Amino acid sequence: MRCAGLLFLFSLPLAGADDRNFAGSWTLDAARSEIRSLPYAPAPSLRIEQDAAKLQLIAGNTQQIYLLTGETSKQTFGATGLSTQTKWEGAALVLNSLSTTGRQFSLNERWRLGRDGNTLIIRKVYHAGVGESESTLVYQREGAVKSTVVAPAAAPAAVAVVTAPRTAPESLTIPSGTRVLLRVNQLISTKIVKAGDRLYLETAVPVTAEQRVVIPRGSQVTALVKQANRGGRGGTSGELVLEFTSIILANGTQRDIQSHLSSADGRPFDRGQGGMRGQRSKVEDAGTIGNTASAGASLGSLGGHMGTGAAAGAAAGLAGIFAKRGPDVEIAAGSMLEMSLDRDLQYNVRELP
Numbered sequence: 001m002r003c004a005g006l007l008f009l010f011s012l013p014l015a016g017a018d019d020r021n022f023a024g025s026w027t028l029d030a031a032r033s034e035i036r037s038l039p040y041a042p043a044p045s046l047r048i049e050q051d052a053a054k055l056q057l058i059a060g061n062t063q064q065i066y067l068l069t070g071e072t073s074k075q076t077f078g079a080t081g082l083s084t085q086t087k088w089e090g091a092a093l094v095l096n097s098l099s100t101t102g103r104q105f106s107l108n109e110r111w112r113l114g115r116d117g118n119t120l121i122i123r124k125v126y127h128a129g130v131g132e133s134e135s136t137l138v139y140q141r142e143g144a145v146k147s148t149v150v151a152p153a154a155a156p157a158a159v160a161v162v163t164a165p166r167t168a169p170e171s172l173t174i175p176s177g178t179r180v181l182l183r184v185n186q187l188i189s190t191k192i193v194k195a196g197d198r199l200y201l202e203t204a205v206p207v208t209a210e211q212r213v214v215i216p217r218g219s220q221v222t223a224l225v226k227q228a229n230r231g232g233r234g235g236t237s238g239e240l241v242l243e244f245t246s247i248i249l250a251n252g253t254q255r256d257i258q259s260h261l262s263s264a265d266g267r268p269f270d271r272g273q274g275g276m277r278g279q280r281s282k283v284e285d286a287g288t289i290g291n292t293a294s295a296g297a298s299l300g301s302l303g304g305h306m307g308t309g310a311a312a313g314a315a316a317g318l319a320g321i322f323a324k325r326g327p328d329v330e331i332a333a334g335s336m337l338e339m340s341l342d343r344d345l346q347y348n349v350r351e352l353p
Helices: 002-014 289-295 318-324
Strands: 024-028 045-050 054-059 062-067 073-077 080-089 092-101 106-113 119-128 131-141 171-174 179-184 198-203 207-209 212-215 220-229 239-248 254-264 336-341 345-348
Touching (some): 062 073, 062 080, 080 179, 179 254, 254 345
Antiparallel strands (some): 024 045, 024 131, 045 054, 054 062, 080 092, 092 106, 179 198, 239 254, 254 336
16 A cells, blocks of 8 residues: 555656646535635635636636746735735645735645546635634536445455555655745845844745645744845945745754745746845835935835835935935835745654644
């Protein structure tokens, strides 16, 4: 049985395109679902349209679009904003979502098709504060006949087979290349930090291996500031280079890591640039020179793309000030960064929380 299990695991990356195609109309099978404390009622029916670049989910009057290219998808539901990143794990689609406005929470989803292709299984793990709930939603393809399991005839006693239980692995490996979503807890600015400073972030979603949580949400990640240059005279943009050095689980288990910044706010990061560069703020209103400190706020960017604009009420003459000194890199608290592991990370199960 162990060999059969290994063959199954190794076959996942080779799954065909049909195993990754969720397109169609689906109806919730409540009898086969396990719904526990979700913040919303599951949709009774879904319609999914999908191509290589995106997946569009239509549930009632609500439409959601998830990008399948590694970029971040942004959705708004009333007062709640969601930022979602997707990745494929074999034939399974993993969606990691963080709230950007309204109540603070994260939602981890894993979508996969049943063997017959007519069942869509969505596992959801919802985190809010210290609380966590896990649900499994089972949808049946509309018009498809439910598969039935036929009990095999009893085998003669002489050929009865005894199956040994599968032994749980003693060590778990998070492979090189795994992307880990991080939440920034405090303002990071080239006005404040300098080379040699240490910054502390936390994992925004759990990281799993062998269907077990290895790095829980909220684990501490340490980053070393390798370079921090303020915006210079003549309009030169500020620059910030970070190196992620360690990760600490809730029980104190620590690992040194080798990793690099792969995206910020869902936008890919070109390692050849050497770091995040400041983005020039857009000045919309006039004020007084005394307001420049608040008006000059801007998020740091990757190649000038990450950022949400400066606060309103910029001071008169701010454009002239910017002409003398370029914009600094500023990453607001609550922003998301993504690091990619450059080497495998191994844990013994006895070390895990």
